[in-house]
Amino acid sequence: MSSAVLDRRSFLRVSALAGGGLVIAAYLEPVGNLLAQGRGAPPAPLVPNAFIKIARDGTVTIIGKNPEIGQGIKTTLPMLIAEELDVDWKSVKIEQGDLDPKYGAQSAGGSTAVPGNYLPMRQVGAAARQMLVAAAAATWNVPEGDLTTASGKVLHASSKRSIGYGELADKALTMTPPDLGTVKLKDPKDFKIIGQKITGPDNDAIVTGKPIFGIDITVPGMQYAVFQRAPVFGAKALSANLDQIKAMPSVKQAFIVEPQRGAQGPPTAWGGVAIVGDNWWLLNQARAQLKVEWDQQPNATDDSAAFTKKAAEMAPNPPAQASRSDGNVDQALASAAKTVEGAYFYPYLSHAPLEPMNATVSVKDGKCEIWAGTQTPANGQRNVATALGVQPTDVTIHMVRMGGSFGRRLVNDFIVDAALISKQAGVPIHLQWTREDDIRHDYYRAAGFHFLKGGVDASGKLVAWKNHFIAPTGSSLGAGEFPARFVPNYAMYTSPLPSGVPTGAMRAPGSNGIAFVMQSFVDELAHAAGKDPLQFRLDLLSGPLVVPPPPDPNAAPAGGRGGGGQAPGWDPMRMKGVLELVRDKSGWGKTQLPKGTAMGVAFHFSHAGYFAEVAQVAVDANKRVRVEKVWVAADIGRQIVNPLNSEAQVQSSVIEGMSSLMGWEVTVKNGAAVEGNFDDYQPVRMRQAPKEINVHFLQTDNNPTGLGEPALPPILPAIANAIFTATGQRVRTLPFSKQGYQWA
Amino acid sequence: MKLDLNVNGKSVSVDVPPDMPLLWVLRDVLHMPGTKFGCGAGQCGACTVHLRGRAVKSCQVQASTAAGAPIVTIEGLSPTGTHPLQVIWKELDVPDCGYCQGGQIMAAAALLATNPAPTDAQIDTAMNGNLCRCGTYLRIREGVRRAANNAAAGKGKETL
Numbered sequence: 001m002s003s004a005v006l007d008r009r010s011f012l013r014v015s016a017l018a019g020g021g022l023v024i025a026a027y028l029e030p031v032g033n034l035l036a037q038g039r040g041a042p043p044a045p046l047v048p049n050a051f052i053k054i055a056r057d058g059t060v061t062i063i064g065k066n067p068e069i070g071q072g073i074k075t076t077l078p079m080l081i082a083e084e085l086d087v088d089w090k091s092v093k094i095e096q097g098d099l100d101p102k103y104g105a106q107s108a109g110g111s112t113a114v115p116g117n118y119l120p121m122r123q124v125g126a127a128a129r130q131m132l133v134a135a136a137a138a139t140w141n142v143p144e145g146d147l148t149t150a151s152g153k154v155l156h157a158s159s160k161r162s163i164g165y166g167e168l169a170d171k172a173l174t175m176t177p178p179d180l181g182t183v184k185l186k187d188p189k190d191f192k193i194i195g196q197k198i199t200g201p202d203n204d205a206i207v208t209g210k211p212i213f214g215i216d217i218t219v220p221g222m223q224y225a226v227f228q229r230a231p232v233f234g235a236k237a238l239s240a241n242l243d244q245i246k247a248m249p250s251v252k253q254a255f256i257v258e259p260q261r262g263a264q265g266p267p268t269a270w271g272g273v274a275i276v277g278d279n280w281w282l283l284n285q286a287r288a289q290l291k292v293e294w295d296q297q298p299n300a301t302d303d304s305a306a307f308t309k310k311a312a313e314m315a316p317n318p319p320a321q322a323s324r325s326d327g328n329v330d331q332a333l334a335s336a337a338k339t340v341e342g343a344y345f346y347p348y349l350s351h352a353p354l355e356p357m358n359a360t361v362s363v364k365d366g367k368c369e370i371w372a373g374t375q376t377p378a379n380g381q382r383n384v385a386t387a388l389g390v391q392p393t394d395v396t397i398h399m400v401r402m403g404g405s406f407g408r409r410l411v412n413d414f415i416v417d418a419a420l421i422s423k424q425a426g427v428p429i430h431l432q433w434t435r436e437d438d439i440r441h442d443y444y445r446a447a448g449f450h451f452l453k454g455g456v457d458a459s460g461k462l463v464a465w466k467n468h469f470i471a472p473t474g475s476s477l478g479a480g481e482f483p484a485r486f487v488p489n490y491a492m493y494t495s496p497l498p499s500g501v502p503t504g505a506m507r508a509p510g511s512n513g514i515a516f517v518m519q520s521f522v523d524e525l526a527h528a529a530g531k532d533p534l535q536f537r538l539d540l541l542s543g544p545l546v547v548p549p550p551p552d553p554n555a556a557p558a559g560g561r562g563g564g565g566q567a568p569g570w571d572p573m574r575m576k577g578v579l580e581l582v583r584d585k586s587g588w589g590k591t592q593l594p595k596g597t598a599m600g601v602a603f604h605f606s607h608a609g610y611f612a613e614v615a616q617v618a619v620d621a622n623k624r625v626r627v628e629k630v631w632v633a634a635d636i637g638r639q640i641v642n643p644l645n646s647e648a649q650v651q652s653s654v655i656e657g658m659s660s661l662m663g664w665e666v667t668v669k670n671g672a673a674v675e676g677n678f679d680d681y682q683p684v685r686m687r688q689a690p691k692e693i694n695v696h697f698l699q700t701d702n703n704p705t706g707l708g709e710p711a712l713p714p715i716l717p718a719i720a721n722a723i724f725t726a727t728g729q730r731v732r733t734l735p736f737s738k739q740g741y742q743w744a
Numbered sequence: 745m746k747l748d749l750n751v752n753g754k755s756v757s758v759d760v761p762p763d764m765p766l767l768w769v770l771r772d773v774l775h776m777p778g779t780k781f782g783c784g785a786g787q788c789g790a791c792t793v794h795l796r797g798r799a800v801k802s803c804q805v806q807a808s809t810a811a812g813a814p815i816v817t818i819e820g821l822s823p824t825g826t827h828p829l830q831v832i833w834k835e836l837d838v839p840d841c842g843y844c845q846g847g848q849i850m851a852a853a854a855l856l857a858t859n860p861a862p863t864d865a866q867i868d869t870a871m872n873g874n875l876c877r878c879g880t881y882l883r884i885r886e887g888v889r890r891a892a893n894n895a896a897a898g899k900g901k902e903t904l
Contacts, residue, residue, distance in 0.1 A: 070841025070878050199837040206842035207830040207849060209778015209818035216777040224772075249761075281768040282761070354782045354790055354843045354877040403780070403843025404877045434782040644837050648880065652840055653877025677788035678875060686871040689881035691864075 012400075026593050035548050044119060047177045048128035049170040050102040051081055058152055058166035059087065061093045065103035066113055067375050068096065069353075069405035070652075071708045072645035073113050075200050077121050078254055079641060083193040084125030084186060087152040087165065099377040099397040102664045106399075108375040109410050109505065111706025114641060118704050123180040130178050135171040139295040144307035188639065197644035202401060212645030214400045215432060217360040217371040223252060224280040225429040226287050229272040229441050229718040232671035233302075233500055234259075235294040240273050245290055250282035251275055260387055269387055270413065270441070280432055299500025300671035304447075307668075308345070310472040311449035311497060315343070319468055323479035326546055327489035332464035336455025338528045339464075344452065344732045346513035347665035349445035350673070351506055352681060355403025356438040359418035362428035364389060368395045372415050373402030380412035384419045396445055406656070411443050436676035443504025444666055444673075446475035450499075450517045460529035462491040462540060471496050474503025476510065482518050482605070485545050486572075501668055504548075507656060510708040511606035515713030516661075516720065516734060519602035523721040524730060533721060534588055534601045538579055541572040570605040574635050574700060578612040579603055581698050582633035586614040596620060597628070600722025608699075609710030610635040613654075617722035625662070625736070625744040627719060629692045630654050632711055637704040640697050650695045650711040657715035659683040660744060662736050688743040747811040750775070752820025762808035767791045769807045770817060778818040778846050789874030793817045799854035801873070818846035821853060828891040829853055838887050840878035848874050851903070852888045861892055864891035 053061040062081050064074035078094045097103050105116065129149055136154035137144040140161065148155045152165045167174075188194070205212045230237065245254040259271030273292055275283050280706045347663055359372035361384075368388055374380045385392040402409060418431035433441075435563045448471060454463035467486045469477050471494055479492050506512060526536035579601075582588070588599060596619055602614040616629040632650050640646050663682040667674045675681040716734070723741075724730050731739050745762045748755060751774065751802055758773050763785075770776045770793070779802055782790035786804040793802045794816040821827050829849045832838075839845045848871065855870040862870065865889045876884065 059860065199834060200839060202842060203834040203837065203839060204825065206839050206845050207833045208825040209846045211777045213843060279772055281764055281772070352877065354788060354875065356781070377869045402841060435785065648837070648840055651882055653881040655881065677785050678783050681783065683875055683877055684879065684880050685875060686884065687868045693882060
């Protein structure tokens, strides 16, 4: 079963976590690799004692091992353990685990936590239960087979005896933990916790303002630090007016931190100028007076407008590479009854979690202690060890709740900076970024340009699809991208566009931009065919699959997502299922809507999840847009672990997708990011949030998969397609705010 | 500059530059980190507190302006953490990451204090200055509605 999960995950199309900086050649690193990297040697088998503590009074403490970024994993994983342990949820306390090999893999990314932990965490709970049963059997001198458990007690039915787990805890500790592979798991029909609406363990602390985030950490003897990196990505500080800065209020130290570079990829530390002292706000006043001479960088001429111009010039030229070619696309386009062309664009995006990057670090006597939010703590440990020249075992990481992340804290650059500053300053420091630091020093969602041509035959059937993808460094696309397999003549051409902008994974990497392109263009072809856009998609999914020719083993893969020309093997029938469900739930085609109001539909497969979404959108004469209602139909397998949190993740994805549809672009000028705060990089606000986001799970007999990401990609094209139906205007360039649209 | 502040009903003296934002006085001088930093530009509302009973973005209020006036932070909204908004926030599981929620609750509390039965449009207007990057808006809206209803029905230990 677990290997089936892994096989499915290997189909995941994950985007490149690419290094920009000075490296022009794409440095591709799928999220899965990134997450795996930090794991090092395979961990020892998981043992229940690592995760579960039972006090004599029966209180059960369960460790949440994974980083909490708001996705609710600190609730989800302990639920899995508690279910099989057979305790009442109200008796459970949850603690965040630090980074420790005894917990196995600890990371947040790729929507992998549920598929990767659904069985192991249940096995941990079941193994502990088995040890408690064994302890009771020994206590009462009865066979284990005569014992049952319920609500944190072991029961012996024939003698009507019962004993609480708390009373058995000491004895259970002496029992040999069973092999996790052999423990008996509950029949899902007996679940009491899995599938229930469970609220977050930190809610009390959150609503009363307790210090639980990285920004709140203080340690004895700590000083604050601010850090000025080069505005131009990768530039090195040559000199600065450090004496003037040191004379300013609160400043204790000011110094240049040298960049550190690995063998390839982005710098392991970007370098810059650190200012250290007592009061963070005063340090920023000093920073405002900072004058730095930076070295010159070849990417200092990078410019968004120039990228766009260059991409348009490249579009009609022969591509650098044919990533996939099925049938004869040019011939099919020439003989098609109708053809459509579209030039699509999605921009660089910053993650902009509400808590700006920060880390508290104490470097002393060759040891390093860190309190920080990171999605990849093991990578952080390794990166800091490398930067400091110590062993990973000399680096301790305390994991703290993150004020959002969305992929930003997959990269531990700010923690490495903090470690270098602490080492150089000789005191524990709390490095706190400003919002502007955060938006201007990100690993951005890569931009992409797509030049598409498609054709339908006289019966309205899709017969040809050609995409010339102009890929700025860090942008990548699997060769099996939809509608590959579903159209007989399909060509995927790729040409690289060199850029020094650092790029990385952002919620639903790759898919978050590509779904907009593919599902908008499918819509264009549906309208050209004179078909209902939803039925056109159903027909497409129902048709016979075009078997791809065997991939040329000599051809280099186009990028990190497709796995060397292999078509992602997602199941068209599961996608049809969610498409039909969203059609029925939304009343598609059956609802009379006023003029200027329309529904749009889109679907997308990513992170092993099948999602179809419908948006009902009103657009007025001044291009003011209101998303009135959204319906989401999802298939992520047979079990929804926590319906409360699951609905929240879907709503969150829809609203984030709306932000990127309308408001978000990081533009690059003179090699630097232009936008810096929420006035020029605007997330959706309360007034713009839809009145309803209706979430429907289609539970199918497949292994449970993750939900942090796959609900996001389809919402952009669903809204864009609704805008087209409402207005007749097809918008192919994100964000729509730069095409004259705004939220109503 | 020595300033006398009144925070959550207690008088405290601080020695800070007069133009230091109230946010940083609260966080770094008084060590009350419930009030959050998100933008420093009055854009996000994570730093919302009550000043003279009104919701303000504390990153935009100079310490000297706040001197002498009653200031209430999320730590002081209710001594027992049982303000109707706090109760309903937990019940509805409003937070995702939770970083903005202290500010959201303070903005909502100021609304309900003056308008105990707001319409949805009034809720949206009052809450529009508070960003939630995770997108918990639908539950925030529901939370404000429900807190108002609960308070009207006399539920919850504390009134608005």
